Amino acid sequence: MIPLICALMCQSCGIYSFSGTSIQPDVRTFTIEYMQYKALRVNPSLSNELTEALMDQFRRFTRLEQVDVDGDLVISGEITGYDVKATAITANEVAAQNRLTVSVKIYFDNVKHPEEGFPEGKSFSAYADFDSSQLLDAVESTLCEEIIDKLVEDIFNATVAQW
Numbered sequence: 001m002i003p004l005i006c007a008l009m010c011q012s013c014g015i016y017s018f019s020g021t022s023i024q025p026d027v028r029t030f031t032i033e034y035m036q037y038k039a040l041r042v043n044p045s046l047s048n049e050l051t052e053a054l055m056d057q058f059r060r061f062t063r064l065e066q067v068d069v070d071g072d073l074v075i076s077g078e079i080t081g082y083d084v085k086a087t088a089i090t091a092n093e094v095a096a097q098n099r100l101t102v103s104v105k106i107y108f109d110n111v112k113h114p115e116e117g118f119p120e121g122k123s124f125s126a127y128a129d130f131d132s133s134q135l136l137d138a139v140e141s142t143l144c145e146e147i148i149d150k151l152v153e154d155i156f157n158a159t160v161a162q163w
Helices: 002-013 046-061 136-160
Strands: 029-032 073-089 095-110 118-131
Touching: 029 046, 046 073, 046 136, 073 118, 073 136, 095 136, 118 136
Parallel strands: 029 073
Antiparallel strands: 073 095, 095 118
């Protein structure tokens, strides 16, 4: 009986869901625009992969319907950085480990509740490390998958989970 009452109380407020989102009941649609690529170093598939992963996250973890334009929630952004730097230096002053970092700036408009958005933009970044004996080309797709997963989780939490 107690679990049923708790479930009904959470359901009745219409804001909280068990997926961790806090979306107002009158918000029904979302639009995610293609991520622009503005980083100096080029990864031709990163914009598309990040955009698709973000759309998939919203489809899987919200009740919202995806629309091409004019959603109640509108997310756009740009990839601002794609950098590789040495992180661990050996005694011989040689890199033992490298780090691939991807930075993005995300713009979020909540049309029905503007106070919940960040239309001026918010920066996010994520990284993955790899052994310096490996070429970036050999591990890049795996690293990017890991980085995209982290970025999507952070963006999702900042937009609809308000974490």
